[in-house]
Every structure is written in structure tokens, then in C-alpha cells.
Amino acid sequence: MKNLTSLIAVLAIAALTVSAALSEIEQMKADLIGHTMGGREKTWKFQSTDQIKQLVIKSRVEDGRRQVCLLALQLQATNATERYAAEAKVEYWRTPTGWKVDHVGLLSLKKME
Amino acid sequence: MKVTATCQSGSLEGNSKTAQAVGALLCCLLVSGCKTPKEPELGEPLAELTPEQQAQFRAGQDVFDRVFTPETGLGPLFNSVSCAECHEDPVRGGTGDEVEVHATRFTSPGACDELFDKGGPVIQQDATELLKAIGILKEQVPAKAAQARRSTPPLFGFGLVDGIPDSTILSHEDPYDRDHNGISGRANRAIDGRVGRFGRKAAVATLFDFNAGAFPQEQGVTTPLSPVEETINGTPVPPETDPARDPEIPLADIEKVTAFTRFLAPPPRQHFTNFLDAHLARRGERLFAELKCAVCHVPKMKTGPSPIKALDRKTVALYSDLLVHDMGPALTDICLGQALPSEFRTEMLMGLRFREHFLHDGSAESVEGAIERHGGEAARSRDKFKALDKKDKKALLKFLETL
Numbered sequence: 001m002k003n004l005t006s007l008i009a010v011l012a013i014a015a016l017t018v019s020a021a022l023s024e025i026e027q028m029k030a031d032l033i034g035h036t037m038g039g040r041e042k043t044w045k046f047q048s049t050d051q052i053k054q055l056v057i058k059s060r061v062e063d064g065r066r067q068v069c070l071l072a073l074q075l076q077a078t079n080a081t082e083r084y085a086a087e088a089k090v091e092y093w094r095t096p097t098g099w100k101v102d103h104v105g106l107l108s109l110k111k112m113e
Numbered sequence: 114m115k116v117t118a119t120c121q122s123g124s125l126e127g128n129s130k131t132a133q134a135v136g137a138l139l140c141c142l143l144v145s146g147c148k149t150p151k152e153p154e155l156g157e158p159l160a161e162l163t164p165e166q167q168a169q170f171r172a173g174q175d176v177f178d179r180v181f182t183p184e185t186g187l188g189p190l191f192n193s194v195s196c197a198e199c200h201e202d203p204v205r206g207g208t209g210d211e212v213e214v215h216a217t218r219f220t221s222p223g224a225c226d227e228l229f230d231k232g233g234p235v236i237q238q239d240a241t242e243l244l245k246a247i248g249i250l251k252e253q254v255p256a257k258a259a260q261a262r263r264s265t266p267p268l269f270g271f272g273l274v275d276g277i278p279d280s281t282i283l284s285h286e287d288p289y290d291r292d293h294n295g296i297s298g299r300a301n302r303a304i305d306g307r308v309g310r311f312g313r314k315a316a317v318a319t320l321f322d323f324n325a326g327a328f329p330q331e332q333g334v335t336t337p338l339s340p341v342e343e344t345i346n347g348t349p350v351p352p353e354t355d356p357a358r359d360p361e362i363p364l365a366d367i368e369k370v371t372a373f374t375r376f377l378a379p380p381p382r383q384h385f386t387n388f389l390d391a392h393l394a395r396r397g398e399r400l401f402a403e404l405k406c407a408v409c410h411v412p413k414m415k416t417g418p419s420p421i422k423a424l425d426r427k428t429v430a431l432y433s434d435l436l437v438h439d440m441g442p443a444l445t446d447i448c449l450g451q452a453l454p455s456e457f458r459t460e461m462l463m464g465l466r467f468r469e470h471f472l473h474d475g476s477a478e479s480v481e482g483a484i485e486r487h488g489g490e491a492a493r494s495r496d497k498f499k500a501l502d503k504k505d506k507k508a509l510l511k512f513l514e515t516l
Contacts, residue, residue: 075305
């Protein structure tokens with residue numbers, strides 16, 4: 001019985017951790033909407049979370065006022081077949097209402113096979 | 114009976130009511146004529162800008178003129194040291210004599226590799242002394258890539274073009290030529306799916322996007338949106354060749370240049386004052402429609418609602434549908450976005466008379482020469498032009514001199 005309780009506790013913690021990570025990813029996707037990175041033919045404007053096929057937070061550095069996240073992304077436009085692998089640097093600033101994305105920098109872009 | 118009317122006094126002499134009415138009407142016309150805002154000259158800002166917007170235009174002009182050095186961000190790879198170095202003829206914001214090299218790889222119909230991981234489609238033709246010192250003089254066209262030459266486009270009126278709703282552009286699409294006129298334009302798309310309109314292949318969606326990319330790709334100047342240097346065919350630049358700290362300009366500088374280009378007025382039309390030229394130009398305008406040139410070179414579009422009065426629901430005489438069309442094998446070069454190698458966006462003809470070289474690569478020395486090199490969907494119009502008698506050909510060219 002004791003073992004079962006422990007197993008349930010471990011599973012619950014794991015589920016909560018995964019859920020928190022997922023919600024963090026979803027939150028970050030939502031934060032990007034409306035922002036543009038790159039320029040000219042290499043521009044990506046985040047229009048909907050559906051276009052972000054994959055988002056991995058590679059690193060996060062935070063001080064009191066600023067937070068910089070490096071992301072690995074897979075992007076695909078609605079109704080398009082091409083998918084792009086991108087690396088992006090997202091800079092957040094602390095505002096009275098919480099963290100807000102200041103800008104998104106495109107570090108690299110590659111069309112996926 | 115003598116009737117006089119002046120703007121200043123509004124005085125009328127004469128007794129009859131008719132004379133008074135005519136005089137009042139004349140005065141009103143004169144007064145309203147006095148109040149008509151002067152059409153901006155080439156290189157001037159749009160009329161109706163607020164003092165604050167005029168200040169934004171001037172601040173953007175300063176960034177447009179700024180000459181970058183390696184210490185302030187130039188390079189290591191670059192095409193030009195400032196925006197104004199290329200966009201200079203006949204005034205700031207215009208065209209220039211530089212011809213760029215662009216390259217992409219067309220893999221199959223509908224599949225274009227813009228070579229983003231090989232340095233991107235813009236092949237920088239110059240390098241700073243620091244980069245040259247290690248033997249790199251410029252970027253190379255990647256193996257198996259097709260290449261194209263691109264002249265500098267004039268920027269006049271681009272803010273109005275930016276303000277045209279996507280729906281207006283899409284309303285001109287006819288990808289399957291359902292009206293059987295031999296012309297089947299379609300909108301190109303940016304890689305993120307938005308409707309494209311800027312660039313010779315219409316692969317860029319907005320004026321801001323274009324300016325944001327011009328700094329890193331043309332001048333090697335990094336920005337918060339592109340915070341790493343353009344690579345040398347995919348290889349990062351050696352750090353010792355790049356003395357300026359990234360990003361080399363703030364976001365505000367992109368916004369300033371965008372304000373300058375957004376508020377740059379479209380070129381003024383030429384109105385012939387002598388009867389013969391005016392008559393010829395009118396005849397030429399009719400021929401322009403009869404030859405179906407105007408199917409692609411759509412004379413006018415209207416901007417959408419804008420909080421900026423000078424851009425709010427304004428008519429812009431761009432003479433383009435902003436769609437890409439097959440121009441035939443003779444002009445075929447590179448793919449870009451969804452545009453095939455043979456497809457080009459209909460060139461905007463506004464300001465045509467201020468240009469000295471024509472077509473996307475500046476290879477035509479005259480308007481007539483450019484028309485004669487149209488092919489593909491434009492072949493029928495070209496053939497009709499070539500079949501015109503001397504007088505009609507002169508009329509059509511005279512009309513184009515008004516643009």
C-alpha cells in the first residue's frame with residue numbers, strides 16, 4: 001500500500017511537472033503572437049500559435065528587469081507545405097503588469113527537407 | 114458691364130444679380146484654388162502630414178542618409194554603406210546605378226530554397242577591410258544556385274502601397290485565367306504566409322519588413338530583429354572582423370527609416386501644357402487600356418482605413434496589380450517564395466519618367482526596349498505594341514512620360 005501511494009505521488013508530481021512545462025510552452029507561444037523577427041524575405045510574423053509546430057526553450061537568463069530566452073522553433077505557415085527550423089532570441093521586459101515581450105530576434109533560419 | 118473679383122476683398126462691381134452670382138462663384142473657385150494643397154515634389158513628404166509626422170519623416174531621412182563604418186556596424190559583408198548610397202537618383206529615395214546579385218535554388222515546381230542557411234538570397238558584393246584582410250572579398254553564389262541581377266527600386270509612394278489592403282490585391286488574382294484573357298496573376302506569399310507585395314518577386318509583405326531586412330542584408334548592420342551578422346555562405350563571420358557590438362542599431366532606427374519611406378510622397382504626374390503632347394498622351398492612355406497593359410499595370414488602387422490622415426483611404430496611381438505573372442523564358446531567373454523563376458511582380462510604373470534604366474535588372478535602356486522584352490502572359494500585349502503604327506506607338510510612349 002505504501003509503495004502504491006509513493007508511486008501515485010511520483011506520477012502526480014511528474015504529471016504536474018509536464019503540465020507546467022507544457023503550459024510554459026503554450027504561454028510562450030502566445031507571447032510571440034503579433035511579433036515579427038528577421039527582415040525582408042527572411043521575416044517571420046507570428047500570427048497564430050498553430051504556426052509554431054515546435055518550441056523548445058534552450059536557455060533562459062533573467063535579471064530583475066529583463067529576461068532573455070533562446071528558442072528552437074519549427075514554423076509552418078497556414079496552408080503551406082514548407083517547414084522552417086529557426087532559432088530565436090526573445091527579450092522580455094518587466095512591466096507593472098508582468099513580463100512583456102519587447103522584441104524577438106531571428107538568429108538562424110533553415111528550410112527543412 | 115464689368116465684373117471683377119479678387120480673393121482678398123471679394124468685392125463685386127456691377128448691378129445685376131447674375132453678375133454678382135458669377136462673381137461670387139469665381140471668387141469661391143479662386144479661394145478654393147488658393148487652398149488646394151500643392152502636390153509634393155519628388156522626394157518631398159506626403160501632403161497632410163501633421164507637424165509630428167513631418168518630424169518623423171526628417172528623423173528617418175537622417176537614418177536613411179547615415180553612412181555606416183565598420184565601427185558603427187557596417188559589414189563585414191555589405192552591398193552599400195548607407196540607404197541613400199543606392200536610393201539616390203534623381204533625389205534621395207530614388208533609384209541608383211547599383212545592380213545586386215541574388216541567388217536561390219529552384220528544386221521543383223512550388224519548391225524554392227531561398228538558401229537562408231547558405232547566406233540568404235542577397236549575395237553581398239563587398240567586404241570591409243578587416244574581412245578582406247583574411248582573404249574574403251565578397252560572398253559567392255552557392256553551388257547549383259540560379260542567380261539574378263536586381264536594380265535599385267525607387268521608393269516614392271511606398272507608404273501608400275503599404276496601405277493597400279490584402280483583399281484589394283487578392284481581388285485582382287486570376288490564377289486559372291478564368292476570364293480567358295491570357296493573363297493569370299497570383300499573389301506571392303511571404304514565408305510566413307502573408308500576402309507579399311514588395312520586392313521584384315513580391316516576397317515581402319510590408320514596408321517595415323523590407324526596411325528591417327535591408328539593414329542586415331544590404332549594409333551588414335545588425336538589429337534587434339536580426340541580431341547576428343549575415344553569414345558568409347553559411348559560415349559565421351570571424352569575430353575579429355566585426356568590431357561593433359550587436360545589435361548595431363536600435364529598433365527605433367528601423368522605425369524611423371520606415372516613417373521616412375512611409376511618408377515619402379508618390380512621384381508627381383507630368384501634365385503636358387501644349388495641346389499636341391496632351392492629345393497624344395490621352396490617346397496613349399486609351400491604347401494602354403486597349404492593349405491590355407492595364408490588366409497587370411492596374412492604374413489605381415486605394416489604401417485602407419488608417420489613423421494617419423495622409424494614408425487614410427487615398428488613391429495611389431501605382432500602375433501595378435502587385436501580383437506575380439509569368440514573363441516568359443527570356444526574363445526567367447530565380448524563384449522566391451512561391452514565385453517561379455519566370456514569374457515577376459508587375460513593376461510599378463509610377464515615377465517611370467525619372468528612371469534611366471528599366472526592367473528588374475536595369476538591363477533595358479529604354480521604355481520601348483523594356484516593353485519589347487515582355488513575354489509570357491504579356492506576350493500578346495507586347496505583340497500588339499510592336500504592331501502599332503508609328504503615331505500610336507509614339508502616343509503610348511508619350512502617355513508613359515506622364516507617369
